[in-house]
Amino acid sequence: MARIVGAITTSHIPAIGKAIARNLHEDPYWKPFFDGYPPVHRWLAQVQPDVAVVFYNDHGLNFFLDRMPTFAIGAAPEYRNADEGWGIPTVPPLPGDQPLSWHLIERLVGEEFDLTTCQEMLVDHALTIPMALLWPGSGAWPVRTVPICINTVQHPLPSAMRCYKLGQAVGRAIEAYPEDLRVVVIGTGGLSHQLDGERAGFINKAFDVEFMQRLAGDPLWAARYSIAELVELTGTQGIELLMWLAARGALGGEAATVHSNYHIPISNTAAGLMLMERRAA
Amino acid sequence: MARIVGAITTSHIPAIGKAIARNLHEDPYWKPFFDGYPPVHRWLAQVQPDVAVVFYNDHGLNFFLDRMPTFAIGAAPEYRNADEGWGIPTVPPLPGDQPLSWHLIERLVGEEFDLTTCQEMLVDHALTIPMALLWPGSGAWPVRTVPICINTVQHPLPSAMRCYKLGQAVGRAIEAYPEDLRVVVIGTGGLSHQLDGERAGFINKAFDVEFMQRLAGDPLWAARYSIAELVELTGTQGIELLMWLAARGALGGEAATVHSNYHIPISNTAAGLMLMERRAA
Amino acid sequence: MLPPLRDIPGTTLFDGVQAMKGYALNKMCYSFNSAANREEFKRDEDAYCARYGLTAEQRDAVRRRNVLALLAAGGNVYYLAKLAGILGLDVQDLGAQQTGTTKEAFKARLVAAGG
């Protein structure tokens, strides 16, 4: 049976891609950010996941307003990124896991999640940057990927509770998969930031810190907020913490934080990183 | 406040479009089918709906497998049809009702329906043929339309119960709309037929008749079947009765059949028509 | 993957297994919504099929105009209908071919279902 080895949540700021390309890991601006990742690299080297199930949000690459899904899931043999408008570097195609995708789709639709299924799908920096952060220097990715996209573009967004429940259902579905797989669950985005409006530049360290402190042990604390409340607390793009809630939901049951990092600012954003494992309280 | 004046369910067989174009209403093959509609025309002339909310299924015009939504809803200023591969006649654009669309989207996403929202959307014969049947000879449509598309192309399909619940939520949302509108709810497709496989030509009159007899008074009778059971009972395309269940769900509460018609065959299909109103049992 | 929930004689539900098999074929058929693409297919069927990367089995099924073979190769009935349109086959032609009978006999069976 498949087993969830842990959950990783990380920011996905586009500027990180350029910093990786220019090898700025020791640059004073970037060092406090990149220094968060080696413990996660060591953990990944130890647990050796076969598959990454990644909750992320598309930023206007694969989806436009003519067909904007609340929840979309990939069921493609591989996933490519592409120019997002500012010539982002392309990465090697990420291999998919179609049988696992279809297993998840069967289970989730059976649990009344109204998915949009994507047998071909471009993935943007919100997926590729976390992958590059977690498996640096990969010419060939050591994991297969199943992307799950949550709408943050067009309001109404799914509620935080709905995203958390989606994650829980994904977790149950993974654990019901008959193949002997080690699965890492990833949530990308956040933490607090706002790009648009007179409130641009908004960052809320106090909220982020409490959110990270509570996520493993008390995920419902954040899941109970409304979308409008979360936008007020974390900014229009800080709402990407929905991905963190979904990943935490997928981890299921009781969990503990193994490692975390938090640094302000990267670009306009409060950058966060967490590694959680299942654990009795 | 908006009010649901009734629900109409009807087959949407492509051949009907050609029969309308050729004016075959009195042709012996077509007469028993077309004769079902005048009572509905009289009812519509009397209730004068402002808006039609239409549950239908796309047949590979607007949606492909790269982005296949379980539930999609239009939020466009107008809806056009287009060539579906066999040069179907185009109809005048159907005017939309964007404020109502967004109201429904807000409510439904709030009730944990994970919609795909479509601010531009081609609609196929499953929407245009019922409209042409209900408002014949319309150069200009006398109603605005909000299309809601349910996946019947890619299994897993949403369960019959999920479609019924979607309908119920749509009904609640319509009744909560502050504008003074008369809304007719429409479900298109079915009844029993199968186009593909060695079982092509399958029709199940006994089931259809019982389904129609029970739909108004006991919709849960059909909603409790699984998708696989319904395919076995009604054929691979007979599953389009999901649209009838959604429309019945939207009508809500207690309902009664005002008019119905059933005729075998039109093309490969058992053609059905029902008009239901809210009514105490 | 989950096993099919139920075996229905003469019927294959278009689920993930079929979808994985049929993607190239279905993508080609979806392109036939455009009249220009239909013309191009008619002009050079081989080149058109090659461009969409059809498997040998799919290419063969298209060549033979064989609906059951197209379905077995992962074809989805909603997209195959557009190919049938090009070939000038209506749904009674398709039904007769799949059930191994004549169009007249197939139509008679439909009428009989109303009896």
Added chain:
Amino acid sequence: MLPPLRDIPGTTLFDGVQAMKGYALNKMCYSFNSAANREEFKRDEDAYCARYGLTAEQRDAVRRRNVLALLAAGGNVYYLAKLAGILGLDVQDLGAQQTGTTKEAFKARLVAAGG
């Protein structure tokens, strides 16, 4: 339509009201995922905006490179980011412009948020 659930200062949620206003503008910006389209926009901005049917307000906001005006005209930040890319503006430029300060002051505010 539902009234906005909550008023957040300096913030407009991109809901149905904004979406209806901004469709043409956002569709144009979505096209900028393609480098060829970006070049075409640069070559003849007027023609490109006209082809997408921008309203006068949207056209004016594009001409002025004014982010707050683009948002007020229904622009969605995710699509506007692609226009910003063409104009050579990074997210600190956008932040400084929207908050009426210099880029250096805006960046200093970000750093201060970590204090």
